[in-house]
Amino acid sequence: MVSEFGQSLTGFQSLVLPKSRTTINCSPISTKKLHLLSAIVYLTVIVWVIFAIYSEGQTSIIVCPSKIVYHISCPGCGVTRATILLFRGEVISALALNPNVIFSFLFITLYPLVLIAELVLRKDLMLVIYDYLDSCLKKTILFWGLLEVIIWIHNILNDI
Template sequence: MTLDRGRLYSILLIACLAGYIWLYFSITKNFTENKSVEVCLIKHITNVPCPSCGSTRSIISLIKGDLIGALNLNPLGYIIAIIMVVAPTWILTDLFLRSNTLFDFYKKTETFLRKRKYAIPLILLVIINWIWNIIKGL
């Protein structure tokens, strides 16, 4: 499924907004420390962590300046944090300048990732991260 520009920008902005709200909720209510709220359906149903389990705690560690702690919790936290900072800024810049630089980047990235020689190693990295999450007992 190929997205058009408006739909891609809307999805990214809504996802980032939801992420900001969840981070605020997690930081102010301190739910990530006492684990009283579990939002991962995979872990809740199977008792096995998913590849992204620990991402919220990883981003919170990044916010607090604990770079090693964030990496140990889940390396995907770095990627998610970068997207949450860059995407809204890039979208607003594109809208202000009436350009399509983010959308063009998305289309090129999607084409790039459809190639097996790039997709397979990235899928393997996600699987390795998943195994690491299981071994760590997240």
């Protein structure tokens, strides 16, 4: 009885959902909002990195709330400098400065590729990736939390 209900629901979904959709939107965020928010974040990151590259890190601007309020480095402190090092080819130095540079690099390089793939394939890949990452993070939150605490301790000890 349950399997019949599941099969009829799947048939109903194929009638209701547009052909361009690859998955059912189970996310708490719409595709339009996800694109808008991610584009704003992406452009902010790109502008910040370009500013940092041209000022060669010699700016005295501190944007970290933890550093401003508590005078303690957060897990994200040093990611801009590490990103600049990574783009200059100094991979080991970048990872030593802040291992979170991996996420920065992946976001900066893969985001435009995902948008292009969405346009070409006419699929909601961004939403699929968002749902996948959301489910993975929920399953491994303890690991990622511990990793960020270790990076935080690293940043505090090295006064980054």
